[in-house]
Amino acid sequence: xxxxxxxxxxxxxxxxxxxxxxxxxxxxxxxxxxxxxxxxxxxxxxxxxxxxxxxxxxxxxxxxxxxxxxxxxxxxxxxxxxxxxxxxxxxxxxxxxxxxxxxxxxxxxxxxxxxxxxxxxxxxxxxxxxxxxxxxxxxxxxxxxxxxxxxxxxxxxxxxxxxxxxxxxxxxxxxxxxxxxxxxxxxxxxxxxxxxxxxxxxxxxxxxxxxxxxxxxxxxxxxxxxxxxxxxxxxxxxxxxxxxxxxxxxxxxxxxxxxxxxxxxxxxxxxxxxxxxxxxxxxxxxxxxxxxxxxxxxxxxxxxxxxxxxxxxxxxxxxxxxxxxxxxxxxxxxxxxxxxxxxxxxxxxxxxxxxxxxxxxxxxxxxxxxxxxxxxxxxxxxxxxxxxxxxxxxxxxxxxxxxxxxxxxxxxxxxxxxxxxxxxxxxxxxxxxxxxxxx
Numbered sequence: 162x163x164x165x166x167x168x169x170x171x172x173x174x175x176x177x178x179x180x181x182x183x184x185x186x187x188x189x190x191x192x193x194x195x196x197x198x199x200x201x202x203x204x205x206x207x208x209x210x211x212x213x214x215x216x217x218x219x220x221x222x223x224x225x226x227x228x229x230x231x232x233x234x235x236x237x238x239x240x241x242x243x244x245x246x247x248x249x250x251x252x253x254x255x256x257x258x259x260x261x262x263x264x265x266x267x268x269x270x271x272x273x274x275x276x277x278x279x280x281x282x283x284x285x286x287x288x289x290x291x292x293x294x295x296x297x298x299x300x301x302x303x304x305x306x307x308x309x310x311x312x313x314x315x316x317x318x319x320x321x322x323x324x325x326x327x328x329x330x331x332x333x334x335x336x337x338x339x340x341x342x343x344x345x346x347x348x349x350x351x352x353x354x355x356x357x358x359x360x361x362x363x364x365x366x367x368x369x370x371x372x373x374x375x376x377x378x379x380x381x382x383x384x385x386x387x388x389x390x391x392x393x394x395x396x397x398x399x400x401x402x403x404x405x406x407x408x409x410x411x412x413x414x415x416x417x418x419x420x421x422x423x424x425x426x427x428x429x430x431x432x433x434x435x436x437x438x439x440x441x442x443x444x445x446x447x448x449x450x451x452x453x454x455x456x457x458x459x460x461x462x463x464x465x466x467x468x469x470x471x472x473x474x475x476x477x478x479x480x481x482x483x484x485x486x487x488x489x490x491x492x493x494x495x496x497x498x499x500x501x502x503x504x505x506x507x508x509x510x511x512x513x514x515x516x517x518x519x520x521x522x523x524x525x526x527x528x529x530x531x532x533x534x535x536x537x538x539x540x541x542x543x544x545x546x547x548x549x550x551x552x553x554x555x556x557x558x559x560x561x562x563x564x565x566x567x568x569x570x571x572x573x574x575x576x577x578x579x580x581x582x583x584x585x586x587x588x589x590x591x592x593x594x595x596x597x598x599x600x
Contacts, residue, residue, distance in 0.1 A: 174327075209270045209289075215242055240300060241286070241301040251288075343361065351382065448488050450485065453487050455483060456479055462513070473511045474512040493565040521592065528585045
């Protein structure tokens with residue numbers, strides 16, 4: 162599982178959310194830093210006033226009234242006064258900038274001998290010392306006087322504002338990325354040879370202009386496909402019809418049988434080359450997707466070759482039906498078998514197999530021919546490419562593997578040329594099962 166989402170919507174949303182959180186944290190740090198000075202002054206003023214008032218009250222009160230005064234301060238204000246003792250335990254003041262500022266201010270107002278602590282003899286409070294003549298006293302305020310109350314109401318409003326901002330950011334990015342997703346799906350449909358419906362030309366000006374340009378391009382491509390279909394139909398009629406007449410004339414000419422066979426072979430090679438050109442130029446999108454049993458399709462192909470006296474070893478387990486273009490797949494497998502027959506040496510060496518591996522199906526055509534160097538495998542899948550030492554179709558136009566690869570790509574798959582154990586070649590068509598829903 163990827164730690165970072167792959168879609169533009171969620172990447173941008175998470176980035177905006179991260180920036181907003183960092184902005185809130187930065188403002189919180191700035192607020193805390195600038196709050197220390199006025200808060201330190203406020204606390205200093207409070208503790209200095211308490212210490213001075215307590216000192217004055219103790220000095221001016223009658224001795225017999227001091228205990229009553231101390232008890233009243235404790236009951237009403239939570240203030241306790243202790244006489245400093247030599248064996249008392251005073252904890253050091255925590256190293257915090259706020260407390261250091263408060264202590265400095267207290268020494269300025271109460272004198273340089275003023276001390277401050279948060280714990281004395283195990284009691285936790287805010288202790289500030291003051292002196293009466295030669296005696297030192299501690300005035301203890303409740304710790305709540307020093308602690309800052311959390312403004313939950315403001316935090317709640319801040320969280321609500323943050324969530325509202327994130328919701329707005331998500332809606333904005335969704336509005337921007339939705340047309341892009343539509344364009345992506347439409348472009349994928351064109352890549353598979355289909356004609357997508359026009360995408361909606363709405364949204365920001367730049368997105369609307371992009372959608373308009375894409376719709377125009379899609380319409381132009383559809384028109385070019387239509388024109389190409391007419392041209393292909395004309396080529397098929399204008400070239401193959403004279404070839405048929407020429408073959409008939411050769412057979413009726415009464416020429417030498419050997420010469421007739423040679424000329425007929427030349428005519429058949431020309432017809433085969435024209436067929437390869439047409440197959441390569443023909444888009445598989447002309448055929449609708451159908452739910453097809455791959456095993457049955459391959460069994461039918463093997464049976465056709467067997468009727469011609471060519472036995473092909475098959476291994477065709479039962480696999481779930483897939484959305485395929487049966488004629489295109491049949492043409493691809495037949496091209497691989499014909500190519501293998503030319504180089505296998507013996508038809509008995511041919512093998513046709515089907516496998517369901519994880520989320521893919523694999524169609525293998527294997528032979529015992531001379532094979533193909535792995536360094537040449539990718540190059541031979543290019544149109545009009547041959548290799549003299551191994552497996553180019555010397556009697557064709559060099560389009561057989563290119564046709565197969567185009568059909569495989571039209572199903573979201575690929576063509577691989579792999580060495581066969583014991584010698585030979587495995588031509589493998591791989592079609593992802595998961596991609597069938599989107600084809």
